[in-house]
Amino acid sequence: MKITTEELDGGITKVVLEGRLDIEGAAAVDLKMNVLAGSKMRLLLDLQKVTFLGSMGVRTIVVPAQTIHRRGGKAVLFAPSGMVEEVLTASKIDSIIPIHHELSAALAALK
Amino acid sequence: MPGKDAHKAATRLTLKSQLAELSRVWPWVDALAAEYDISGETHDAINLCLEEALSNIIRHGYRGQPDHAITIDFISLGTSLTFTIEDQAPHFAPTAHAASPMATSIEEYRPGGLGVQLMQRFAGTLHWEPLPNGNRLTIGFAVARPPGK
Numbered sequence: 001m002k003i004t005t006e007e008l009d010g011g012i013t014k015v016v017l018e019g020r021l022d023i024e025g026a027a028a029v030d031l032k033m034n035v036l037a038g039s040k041m042r043l044l045l046d047l048q049k050v051t052f053l054g055s056m057g058v059r060t061i062v063v064p065a066q067t068i069h070r071r072g073g074k075a076v077l078f079a080p081s082g083m084v085e086e087v088l089t090a091s092k093i094d095s096i097i098p099i100h101h102e103l104s105a106a107l108a109a110l111k
Numbered sequence: 112m113p114g115k116d117a118h119k120a121a122t123r124l125t126l127k128s129q130l131a132e133l134s135r136v137w138p139w140v141d142a143l144a145a146e147y148d149i150s151g152e153t154h155d156a157i158n159l160c161l162e163e164a165l166s167n168i169i170r171h172g173y174r175g176q177p178d179h180a181i182t183i184d185f186i187s188l189g190t191s192l193t194f195t196i197e198d199q200a201p202h203f204a205p206t207a208h209a210a211s212p213m214a215t216s217i218e219e220y221r222p223g224g225l226g227v228q229l230m231q232r233f234a235g236t237l238h239w240e241p242l243p244n245g246n247r248l249t250i251g252f253a254v255a256r257p258p259g260k
Contacts, residue, residue: 022162023130052155054162055225062220069217083155090232091225092213 001025003032012042012110018049021057021084030060037064041073042110047080053087065097078106120146122186128169128179128198136161136183147187153252156233157194160250163226164196164205172200172246191235192252199245205230206239 001019008014015036019025036043045061047053065075077099080088088094100106120142126132137158144154165181173179184195208227214220230237236251 022158023133023166052158054159054166055229056166058225059222062217063222066217066220083152083159087159087229090229096214096217096220 001028003029005036008044008107010042010107010111012044012107013040014044014046016046016049020052021050021060022052022054023056025052026054026056026060033060033064034067037067038071041068041071043068043073043075044078044106044110045075046078047084048078050080050084051082053080053084055091058087058091058093062093062097074110076100076106076109078103122184124183126165126181126183127177128173128181129177130166130169132169133162133165136165143185147192149192150255153192153255156252157192157250160230160234161194161196163230164248164250167203167205167226168196168198168200168246172198172203187254190254192254194250196248196250197242197245199242202241202246204239204241204246205248206237 001017001021001024003018004016006014006016013036015033017029021029043065045065050057061077068075075097077088077097079101080099085099088099098109100109120139124136124139126135140154140157140161143149144157149157161183165183168181169175179199181196181198186193186195205227208224230250234250235253236249238249238251240247
């Protein structure tokens with residue numbers, strides 16, 4: 001599991017996750033995700049390259065988003081597909097963290 | 112000289128009760144998927160259900176004790192694929208697990224309990240039975256075949 005970040009205009013941090021967000025993948029990125037949650041205010045979580053999402057991976061996404069929310073910031077999910085999106089909708093995560101498939105809409109939601 | 116079935120994927124996998132052992136499951140499922148022409152969607156559902164079931168057994172059933180055995184047996188019956196998982200952990204019936212109320216806001220979200228719900232959603236069938244010294248969980252998946260196959 002790979003995680004990379006990019007600072008965008010408007011104080012937005014784009015976090016690109018790549019690979020399987022299973023138990024092993026979640027453990028590999030949890031620390032970095034928690035550091036981001038404690039230090040950034042606007043996170044765009046790019047899920048385009050996530051190929052698998054399990055319950056521990058859901059936790060890896062939602063807990064940092066919750067931390068940011070408590071700090072007064074925002075997080076959005078960008079471009080999940082296939083089973084990753086299906087897991088998010090089956091878990092009703094889409095009702096508590098916005099999912100966007102257009103980058104412009106994702107960025108606008110963070111403004 | 113190898114027999115004609117020598118290339119076939121094994122239909123049983125035995126794991127130790129360690130999360131690191133899950134890395135052995137995915138290549139096994141990949142080999143079964145290739146052997147039995149399992150669709151990508153079903154392959155994903157199998158991986159998801161096995162991860163959730165096995166990690167629950169390791170973390171909650173065996174409570175992190177690392178040297179217990181877990182066996183997974185695979186059977187293809189043409190119209191269905193079945194994975195049977197057996198352990199020697201205390202009885203736990205995921206099929207009796209009531210769905211936790213989903214959070215309606217990010218403030219309400221509490222981690223935990225999602226794995227069983229995902230199994231119930233992604234498996235075709237889920238059947239649990241107690242064994243004298245453990246559990247047997249049978250997870251079934253319907254086979255979707257293109258017309259004419």
